[in-house]
Amino acid sequence: EDKVVQSPLSLVVHEGDTVTLNCSYEVTNFRSLLWYKQEKKAPTFLFMLTSSGIEKKSGRLSSILDKKELFSILNITATQTGDSAVYLCAVDYGGSQGNLIFGKGTKLSVKP
């Protein structure tokens, strides 16, 4: 059964801390892994990872994929209160058009 598991489910940190969010997966026909940030409306796309060991960076956020161990991490350095959100991991799998299976998300709360 295809699945995506995120950990931890929730996390509370203080501004300036560095956090690491985890996403492991078991899917057939893996195509890519995606990270989203969800605040009030639809999830906002952050990264798409397709190759192992290549870090993607955007400001204080970075992510990397390990296709051998079937997991990805999302790092946020020098966290700010605006980083508070639910971070979703999804895996694109199967078929020529692709489908997404989502993890349950990690709720990050950054305290001032």
Add this chain to the structure above:
Amino acid sequence: GAVVSQHPSRVICKSGTSVKIECRSLDFQATTMFWYRQFPKQSLMLMATSNEGSKATYEQGVEKDKFLINHASLTLSTLTVTSAHPEDSSFYICSASWGGGRETQYFGPGTRLLVL
């Protein structure tokens, strides 16, 4: 826990026909369900929010007469694409929440719609 299913997972239909997609929360009561459509570059567009027993709230630009949403029970919401056109072909995802807040959403596996 917090499992959400969608049916069908994949559907092909002819232009002009209507297609119904079901979203079910299997082990919890979902007071609120959300319907999304996936667009290129991985973005997800929120189409509408439905609360059990009341009319859905549609996002700007989403035709409510074309995308009919019904949330008749605490475990089931349906999205009906009426008079489907090829441009409606997409990946439709639902999510469910019991808290009413957008932050506690659990996503279904999605439905791939292809309109010929």
